[in-house]
Amino acid sequence: MQYIRAHVLICAGTGCTASGSKKLEAALHEELVKKGLDKEIKIVETGCHGFCEAGPLVIIYPEGTFYVRVKEEDVPELVESHLYKGRVVERLLYKEPVTHESVPNYNELGFYKKQRRMVLGNCGHINPEIIGDYIANGGYEALAKVLTSMSSGAVVNEIKQAGLRGRGGGGFPTGMKWEFTQKATGDKKYVVCNADEGDPGAFMDRSILEGDPHRVIEGMTVCGYAIGADEGYLYVRAEYPLAIKRLTIAIAQAEELGLLGENIFNSGFNFHLKIKEGAGAFVCGEETALLASIEGKRGMPRPRPPFPAISGLWGKPTNINNVETFANIPQIINNGAAWYAAIGTEKSKGTKVFALTGRINHTGLAEVPMGITMREIIFDIGGGIPDGKNFKAVQIGGPSGGCLPKELLDLPVDYDSLVQVGAMMGSGGLVVMDETTCMVDLAKFFLAFTQSESCGKCTPCREGTMRMLEILTRITDGEGKVGDIELLEELARNIKNTALCGLGQTAPNPVLSTLRYFRQEYETHINEKRCPAGVCSALTGYKITDKCIGCGLCKKTCPAEVISGELKGRHTIDQEKCIKCGDCAAKCPLKAIIKG
Amino acid sequence: MSNEQANNCCGDNAHGQFQKLDQILTEYQDQKGALIPVLQEAQNIYGYLSKEVIDRIGKKMAIPTSQIYGVATFYSQFHLKARGRNIIRVCQGTACHVRDAKTILRALEDNLKISAGETTTDRKFTLETVACIGACGLAPVLMVNDDTHGRLTPEAIPDILARYL
Ligand SMILES: Cc1cc2nc3c(=O)[nH]c(=O)nc-3n(C[C@H](O)[C@H](O)[C@H](O)COP(=O)(O)O)c2cc1C
Ligand code: FES
Numbered sequence: 001m002q003y004i005r006a007h008v009l010i011c012a013g014t015g016c017t018a019s020g021s022k023k024l025e026a027a028l029h030e031e032l033v034k035k036g037l038d039k040e041i042k043i044v045e046t047g048c049h050g051f052c053e054a055g056p057l058v059i060i061y062p063e064g065t066f067y068v069r070v071k072e073e074d075v076p077e078l079v080e081s082h083l084y085k086g087r088v089v090e091r092l093l094y095k096e097p098v099t100h101e102s103v104p105n106y107n108e109l110g111f112y113k114k115q116r117r118m119v120l121g122n123c124g125h126i127n128p129e130i131i132g133d134y135i136a137n138g139g140y141e142a143l144a145k146v147l148t149s150m151s152s153g154a155v156v157n158e159i160k161q162a163g164l165r166g167r168g169g170g171g172f173p174t175g176m177k178w179e180f181t182q183k184a185t186g187d188k189k190y191v192v193c194n195a196d197e198g199d200p201g202a203f204m205d206r207s208i209l210e211g212d213p214h215r216v217i218e219g220m221t222v223c224g225y226a227i228g229a230d231e232g233y234l235y236v237r238a239e240y241p242l243a244i245k246r247l248t249i250a251i252a253q254a255e256e257l258g259l260l261g262e263n264i265f266n267s268g269f270n271f272h273l274k275i276k277e278g279a280g281a282f283v284c285g286e287e288t289a290l291l292a293s294i295e296g297k298r299g300m301p302r303p304r305p306p307f308p309a310i311s312g313l314w315g316k317p318t319n320i321n322n323v324e325t326f327a328n329i330p331q332i333i334n335n336g337a338a339w340y341a342a343i344g345t346e347k348s349k350g351t352k353v354f355a356l357t358g359r360i361n362h363t364g365l366a367e368v369p370m371g372i373t374m375r376e377i378i379f380d381i382g383g384g385i386p387d388g389k390n391f392k393a394v395q396i397g398g399p400s401g402g403c404l405p406k407e408l409l410d411l412p413v414d415y416d417s418l419v420q421v422g423a424m425m426g427s428g429g430l431v432v433m434d435e436t437t438c439m440v441d442l443a444k445f446f447l448a449f450t451q452s453e454s455c456g457k458c459t460p461c462r463e464g465t466m467r468m469l470e471i472l473t474r475i476t477d478g479e480g481k482v483g484d485i486e487l488l489e490e491l492a493r494n495i496k497n498t499a500l501c502g503l504g505q506t507a508p509n510p511v512l513s514t515l516r517y518f519r520q521e522y523e524t525h526i527n528e529k530r531c532p533a534g535v536c537s538a539l540t541g542y543k544i545t546d547k548c549i550g551c552g553l554c555k556k557t558c559p560a561e562v563i564s565g566e567l568k569g570r571h572t573i574d575q576e577k578c579i580k581c582g583d584c585a586a587k588c589p590l591k592a593i594i595k596g
Numbered sequence: 597m598s599n600e601q602a603n604n605c606c607g608d609n610a611h612g613q614f615q616k617l618d619q620i621l622t623e624y625q626d627q628k629g630a631l632i633p634v635l636q637e638a639q640n641i642y643g644y645l646s647k648e649v650i651d652r653i654g655k656k657m658a659i660p661t662s663q664i665y666g667v668a669t670f671y672s673q674f675h676l677k678a679r680g681r682n683i684i685r686v687c688q689g690t691a692c693h694v695r696d697a698k699t700i701l702r703a704l705e706d707n708l709k710i711s712a713g714e715t716t717t718d719r720k721f722t723l724e725t726v727a728c729i730g731a732c733g734l735a736p737v738l739m740v741n742d743d744t745h746g747r748l749t750p751e752a753i754p755d756i757l758a759r760y761l
Contacts, residue, residue: 015733018744052733200689200728238636238673239729241742279632279671282727296631298670314628355732357691363733395690429732431690445693449727455670586699586750 006041006083009059011124013048013210014203014242015364016055020071024056027072031079041083047211047246049124050365051111054094057124059106066106067092097361097383111362114380116343118351119327120367123211128246131253134214140259142333143218146225147267150333155226156182159329161337163349168194168285168322169400169426169502171348171415177319180309181227184317191224191232192294192313192320196278198237198285199398200449202429204353204365205323209236209243212327213250217273219326221260222333224271227319232271235290237278247275282399282453286501287320289455300455301501322427324353344370348414352425356382358432359389368413375409378432389434393517397426399446400506402513403439422513424506438535439518440525444472446510450503461504464495468511478538480526485515534595537580544571544584547592554584554593614652616641621656631659631667635674644675680715680722682760686738689728697736701725703750704738707757720761 010016010025025043032038049057054068058078065088070078074092081087093102096110103109117123126133134140146155160175181189193216197205209216220232236244251273254260262270276294283289284299291313293299312318328350332340341349348370354377357363361383368377374394378384385391393403402423404411411417415425433442451465468491471484492508499505515522524530531539544554550568560579565571573584585593620637624630634657638649645668654661668674686704688697705711708721715722731737734746738756745756 014731014744015746018731018734018737018746052731055734197730198728200687201691201732202728203730203732206730239726276629277633277636278673279636280673281671293632294629296629296667298666300670355691357732357735358694363691363735365733398690429690431694433694437694442694445690453727582699 004040004042007044007061008041008083009044009046009061009124011047011049011055011057012045013052013055013124013207015048015052016057017242019055019069021056023072024058024070024075027075028079031075032083035079035084037079037083044127045129046125047123047128048207048365050120050207050367051109051362052365053361053363059124063088063104064106065104066094066109068094097386110383111364111366111381114372114376115367116351116369117367118331119208119215119324119353120211120365122215123207126212128211128213129249131214131250131257131259134212138334139214139330140218142330143221143225143259144265145333146222147265147269152182152226152228155222155333158337159226159332162332162340163337163344163347164325164328164332164340165348165415166322167324167328167352167428169397169424171425174321174325177309177321178223178226180307181229181317181319184310186317188231188316189227189229190313190316190318191220191227191229192291192308192318193220193232193234193323193326194285194287194290194320195234195236195240195243195323196285196290197240197323197427198282199400199427199429201357201395201398201431202355202427204355204428206240206243207365208323208327208353209240210246213243213246214254215327215330216323217247217250217254217260219329220273221264221271222329223319223321223326225269227317229319230270230272232273233276233294233313234273235276235278235284235294238280244275244277251275281455282449283455283501283503286503288501290320291318298455300457301503303500324428345412345414347416352413352428354428354430356430356432358395358430359385359434359437360432361386370414371412373410373412374404377413377430378409382432385432385434389436392433392435392437393439394433395431395442395510396429397424397509398429399450400424400502400509401426402509403433403442403517405517422509422516424509436533436535438476438531438533439514439521440472440476440531441533441535443511443514444469444476447472447507450507454503454507458498458500458504460495460498461500461507464491464499465504465507467491468495468508472511475522475525476531476536476538478525478529478536480522482526484526485519485522489515537582540595541575541578541580542573542582542585542593542595544573545592545594546570547590548588549590549592551589553587553589557583557587559583614649617649617652618656621653631657631664632671635664635668639674644678646676678715678719680719682721682740683724684721684738684740685724685726685729686712687727687729687731687736688725689732689735691728691732692736695735699750700736700738700748700753703753704757707753721757 058067058070081089095102156178164174165171281299284293286301289299289301308318344350351367353367366381393405395403447469451469454461456462492512495508534540548570555563562574562577624634650664686701712725731744736748737746
């Protein structure tokens with residue numbers, strides 16, 4: 001066998017691919033061949049490391065040197081210096097945003113130090129398209145264990161004892177759900193994995209599927225054994241072509257090795273998996289709508305009970321869990337319920353993967369033990385707010401969730417504490433906002449989303465969200481009236497109490513939580529006709545400050561021709577006629593035009 | 597959708613022939629819940645779901661066309677009208693929204709001289725909005741066909757468009 005002296009890990013996740021990691025890989029391969037190093041240095045394509053902001057990411061082992069934003073042009077230097085002479089290329093190292101110190105090693109990065117990467121443990125470290133990589137890291141041991149030494153009842157019990165709760169949003173105890181389906185009568189049962197990931201701003205399920213697909217397959221197979229199902233479906237949204245590709249490869253490889261299919265591990269247990277591609281409807285993330293969609297119908301939710309555990313896919317008992325929930329299963333089986341239950345808080349066990357996005361330095365995925373504070377996630381792991389701005393709020397739980405203001409930064413994050421303050425865990429999407437975000441506009445944004453995604457089946461959701469959106473639009477357009485806030489609150493209460501499914505029942509949450517913590521901002525919009533964040537264009541204007549050098553560019557740009565001024569003299573905008581498009585501010589070379 | 601697929605758009609059924617479609621229909625003949633995958637594959641062949649294609653599917657699968665329209669109009673992925681050669685999907689999801697995704701949409705609309713949901717008269721581009729493509733770490737983001745472009749600024753738009761001309 002050829003001796004390999006170094007491994008170069010290149011991230012091939014969606015984020016890094018968008019940043020050019022494929023071209024980088026081709027260039028590196030070419031350079032290695034040119035230098036005759038291709039036999040001793042191996043390139044490994046990995047899944048997502050979670051640190052998408054700094055992509056494309058390259059890690060060189062055995063040292064574990066972590067390079068960020070590596071471009072094709074950097075390849076000759078990287079090869080010559082690091083791989084040939086053993087000298088680290090300083091300028092490509094990551095620099096901490098506060099101290100500006102460069103960090104040579106993966107594990108020392110602020111972003112990773114406070115994380116506990118269990119579910120994401122393999123992501124970024126193995127090649128997701130090679131089943132051997134997963135097996136070499138302990139993969140399919142849990143499946144072997146349950147099939148050769150555990151009864152189905154013992155598996156269910158183990159999951160119950162571990163205290164795992166569903167990661168798809170609601171936080172329902174997974175062991176209990178499995179038990180219901182196990183006990184349900186029926187000769188045919190199904191396992192379904194919800195990989196619809198509809199919450200805009202969340203991408204953990206995608207990264208798990210792209211970076212470690214076998215973990216989910218193994219979790220689903222263990223579930224199949226526990227509940228007595230021989231068939232499973234993965235419902236993946238169509239916007240995730242790479243995840244679908246990697247899953248297809250993974251299923252074929254598992255079948256080839258007899259880890260899926262007939263008589264797995266000679267146990268007599270059969271399990272087959274199929275992929276169903278979603279077709280673009282947020283409501284299909286809701287379990288009953290998802291099942292209708294797999295059956296080839298319009299994805300409309302139906303009232304529960306009966307729950308899918310009793311009557312699910314084609315009327316058969318069906319256990320449906322989220323991607324991250326299934327990805328937690330193998331480690332619980334391998335290490336035992338007691339080990340798992342020791343991580344996290346009293347009622348929320350284990351870790352949770354959060355997607356950090358918005359106005360934050362380190363966007364990406366962070367896996368942390370339950371109970372960590374929001375401050376630690378946003379400031380220690382996320383590196384705080386960029387451009388010297390201040391933290392204003394963080395939205396958690398997507399369109400069904402709520403926002404938390406800075407007073408609540410020290411709240412320990414778990415399922416129950418979040419509900420208490422009017423938010424919810426949801427999928428774990430964290431969208432961070434600074435003072436340039438208008439909270440009324442944000443609430444309007446979420447309502448516009450749920451309103452357009454409402455399936456239209458029940459009136460409170462179809463009509464109610466529309467009315468709420470109209471009021472919010474009025475307020476942001478500067479036509480808010482006294483009494484609008486109260487009307488919003490009344491509508492919100494009614495929709496919450498009467499909507500058919502979770503989409504409608506939670507749709508008012510973003511409005512209620514922004515009202516709870518930022519009521520004054522609504523009042524300023526309505527009473528003073530002012531948008532403090534300078535976002536709502538009807539309520540803000542553009543001003544030319546004395547930084548203006550009179551270059552005339554703004555005057556040329558203005559589509560409404562309302563800017564006047566002599567060359568080399570300070571220009572002014574006719575506020576009456578200004579259409580507030582912002583083109584002048586975007587063009588000004590000196591940033592002399594400000595909003596406000 | 598790749599260029600190749602789009603180029604073949606309508607070529608197959610222009611003469612009233614449905615060879616490829618019939619092949620797909622045979623493949624899915626005995627499968628439960630096959631309507632959505634069949635529509636997806638049909639759209640991959642023809643670029644969109646024309647009335648003729650829907651009629652054919654209805655006849656072969658013994659499903660009322662009203663029901664097929666019900667499904668096709670429910671999901672945002674399906675299109676009943678012909679689209680451009682390149683599909684631009686600009687993200688207006690939460691993470692992109694707070695990183696000024698609106699200015700990106702505006703820049704696209706200005707450059708292409710169409711609004712979201714429309715196709716340029718030369719059929720080169722169709723502009724659509726989506727809520728999250730899962731690359732939120734690089735917000736604001738857009739996709740042209742299967743390529744993702746991230747960390748966008750309005751100034752970067754003309755260059756990106758030029759690559760697909
Ligand atoms: C409107 C709506 C959208 C949902 N979207 C998703 C989703 O994208 N992914 C998901 O796993 N669960 C989603 N859920 C939750 C599912 O209905 C279901 O509770 C979940 O898949 C169960 O898995 P778990 O117990 O592992 O969390 C959604 C619920 C509602 C009401
Ligand atoms: S919100 Fe735009 S990619 Fe997720």
